[in-house]
Amino acid sequence: MxxxxxxxAIAFFAAISAASVAAQPKPATTPTPAKPxxxxxxxxxxxxxxxxxxxxxxxxxVDTDAFLDPKVGIQRLLAAASKLESEFQPRRTELNNMQGxxxxxxADLQKAAPVQDPKVSAQQQDAIDTKKREITRKTEDAQSAxxxxxxxxxxxxxxxxxKALDAFAKAHGITLILDVTKVQGIVSADGSLDITKAxxxxxxxxNPATAASLTPQP
Numbered sequence: 001m002x003x004x005x006x007x008x009a010i011a012f013f014a015a016i017s018a019a020s021v022a023a024q025p026k027p028a029t030t031p032t033p034a035k036p037x038x039x040x041x042x043x044x045x046x047x048x049x050x051x052x053x054x055x056x057x058x059x060x061x062v063d064t065d066a067f068l069d070p071k072v073g074i075q076r077l078l079a080a081a082s083k084l085e086s087e088f089q090p091r092r093t094e095l096n097n098m099q100g101x102x103x104x105x106x107a108d109l110q111k112a113a114p115v116q117d118p119k120v121s122a123q124q125q126d127a128i129d130t131k132k133r134e135i136t137r138k139t140e141d142a143q144s145a146x147x148x149x150x151x152x153x154x155x156x157x158x159x160x161x162x163k164a165l166d167a168f169a170k171a172h173g174i175t176l177i178l179d180v181t182k183v184q185g186i187v188s189a190d191g192s193l194d195i196t197k198a199x200x201x202x203x204x205x206x207n208p209a210t211a212a213s214l215t216p217q218p
Contacts, residue, residue: 057175063196065181067161074161074200075209080153087149091142098135102128164203168195 067074068081109124169177177195 058173059176059178059193060174060195061178061180061193062199063181064179066196072200075204076157076207079209080157084150084153088146095135095139098131102131160207165199168199168202
């Protein structure tokens with residue numbers, strides 16, 4: 001029986017900014033889950049009576065936001081996300097420093113403009129504009145590199161999580177797993193339906209966060 005699953009897209013975003021530059025990794029790194037089909041077959045009509053096969057369904061809930069919880073989340077995912085942030089910290093620092101330079105240049109110009117030669121003020125403004133353009137270019141480069149690196153580091157792990165969810169569902173006779181972070185309208189449910197903790201515990205035990213596990217496969 002096919003297991004329908006909805007896995008949260010990668011949500012570990014970090015600011016790569018001078019003022020407010022944010023890397024925007026998109027959920028495209030995780031394939032869009034298939035929409036579930038009808039849970040019952042079409043009824044057949046025989047001799048004026050209607051009969052149909054209505055299979056029993058066992059539904060479970062999972063909170064995929066918890067996968068990135070620093071305390072109880074999936075260790076491989078957290079380690080990869082931490083590695084990603086560490087790799088891009090130098091760029092983040094560079095952009096922040098550049099923005100600080102622009103702020104100082106702007107403040108100095110505002111103080112000096114009323115009493116200095118307008119030509120000097122124009123030159124200072126040109127320098128500020130040039131620095132801003134450089135920040136914009138480096139920010140765009142950083143965003144693109146961040147997304148590509150995030151796909152390489154976290155993408156394979158989310159693929160493994162998806163496969164593990166399928167296996168977990170089949171092992172426990174679960175027909176349908178719903179991601180509570182994606183499905184609208186779930187306002188309350190029996191706690192026994194929530195498999196989040198059990199799944200994370202099992203996944204961590206079978207998939208420890210080792211250096212080898214964080215190396216993307218060629």
